[in-house]
Amino acid sequence: MSAMEAKARVTPARHKTLGLTDKDVLDMYYYIALARALDERMWVLQRAGKAMFVISGPGHEGCQVGAMWPMDKQRDWFVPFYRSIAACLVKGMTASDMLLGLFARANDPSSGGRQMPGHYGHPRVKILSTSSPVGTQYPHGVGIAYAAKIRKTGEITMVAIGEGGTSQGDVHEAMNWAGIYKLPVIFVVENNAYAISVPLHKQVAGGNVAARAAGYGFPGVSADGSDVLECYRVAKEAHDRAKRGEGPTLLEFRVPRLGSHSSDDQQERYRTKEEIQADRRRDPLQTFRQYLESVAVMNEGTHKEITDRIKREIDEATDFADRSPLPEPDSGARYVFHEGD
């Protein structure tokens, strides 16, 4: 038994005090690693000319997995934004689902190949289709929450955005509405300190997104978005509040941005090397792995097992998506209007 393992036996591990089992945290790690590997594969495919565009969330995975974990996979709703890869995976989408979207295939569950890459959506697992205009998902999410309250379905809605999006008027109107009617909604802001290339201090007056919740009469929490368990803890509280009928919570996760805004951007043009390096040291994939090793939940062997499994899944998903058919041209005008349930 190593000294580290011995120590772990004496003090209860942090995840245990939060009510998470060893299996839970290993599964959480799996989703973070899966999202990262899928993300990297998307970039390779884009650079290889197989995909037109990539927009993803390296560095955001930890907070997404932590925040999504308390949500009910069948009952609750998720309204994503374009960086929500890890959150959508936890909610129930698969790597194949996402690559079918990237390749714009006929069997893409998000839109049958109609949407841009990064516009996730899946009716079966209650993920609303991603909207292109920045910020409009907030009113959509609040509308779903309002319906849930009226219909007394007990569904809770989580809606995600970046800090840049919070400057939109839509976001303000949505949060005010949710505050008045105490709606069962969790507002997630993944603050990576850049709105494309605009830094936080030129985007958010006061620099604190969570503080805005006070103006709408509900709590706002700012958490370290690279600390997966802390993100889980605050999201669980928000979920419990919503369930008790006490209304919305705003969760601001301060996350590292490990990549460029999108495949059409080069962050080295507007960020210093030192800053990018500092962000890398907060990579949730690494920090969470270190945590799991420190409490002896994961070792070299289990890590390799998980990594190999992910590689296999992504290779299979890539082949499957690549071999899938393109949409029929004469289906182009479908799904503009509702076609029945």
Added chain:
Amino acid sequence: MQRIEDLTREELAAAVESYAKMVLARRFEEAAERAFRHGKIGGYLHVYSGQEAVAAGFLSVLRRDDIFFTAYRDHAHALLRGTPPGAVMAELYGKATGVAKGKGGSMHLFDASRGFYGGYGIVGGHIPLATGAAYTLRYLDTDRICLCFLGDGAMNSGSFHEPVNMAGLWGQDAMCPIVYIVENNQYAMGTSVSRSSAATNLASRFAAYAIEHERADGMDYFTVRRVASRVISQVRETGRPYALEVLTYRFAGHGAADLFQPYRNKEEVTQARTRDPITVLEDRLRAAGVLTDADVERIHSDAEQTVEGAVRFADESPEPAADELFKDVHGAWGTWPR
């Protein structure tokens, strides 16, 4: 409350002048309501009765070359700034002699020669314009400032959030000399503040944008004037925005169609009328010995005559010519600011 004995002779003289203008504004609104019922005024009509101390307090200390924006409850703002009552009434009547050539109407008064940049019908729609104008004043290296009056209901529109965030950011570089004046009259049309905002301290919302803010009693002219004077000097000095929530009350309905006011009871209105800003000011000026019965009588009869004259002027003025329809749609490049 501002103590009357602390006021200088000049302040008292200015207050008497403001009192006369507030009486004029009240009589004007009453005449406008009558004209609307007689079918003389088309479109819509929102009167300012009850809120006069707010605009009077601020505009009495605003410098001649400063500018201001407001929403659609805008008649008193124009009158208090000195736009001739005839030109305002003619605008309500849609006549060619109106301050906006009869093409704006009640909600779109505009008198750039006096720094009054409107008069806007879209709720919250003027806030981005006022914020941009404030930026321009600094960009052109002047020490002029901008006032932006808005209602409590407008604070819930997206067009409040976006510019106010920018004002907070520009203020960091001393580039946004604006005062946001939230005239909280307790109702967004028929929706009370507590039904339209979960957090009812509206001033505190500006904290989210790192903008200094406070609340003030909007029924007492001296309180408003004192706060206005301090805040305007500060904004001129710093180039940073400032926000005030001024607690006031409208005695009339929201607009001309709001006849029955089912969202509030008569007792509430009666209670509010006991603090009529005009009476409050009148009592204090009498107590200070600068306003006599004869003065009051003269001020009221002057106001009535002026309003009668304005109504007559509006009535007798011609309609705009048909070819006016396509004029003034686009502004000429380089004409702003005057």
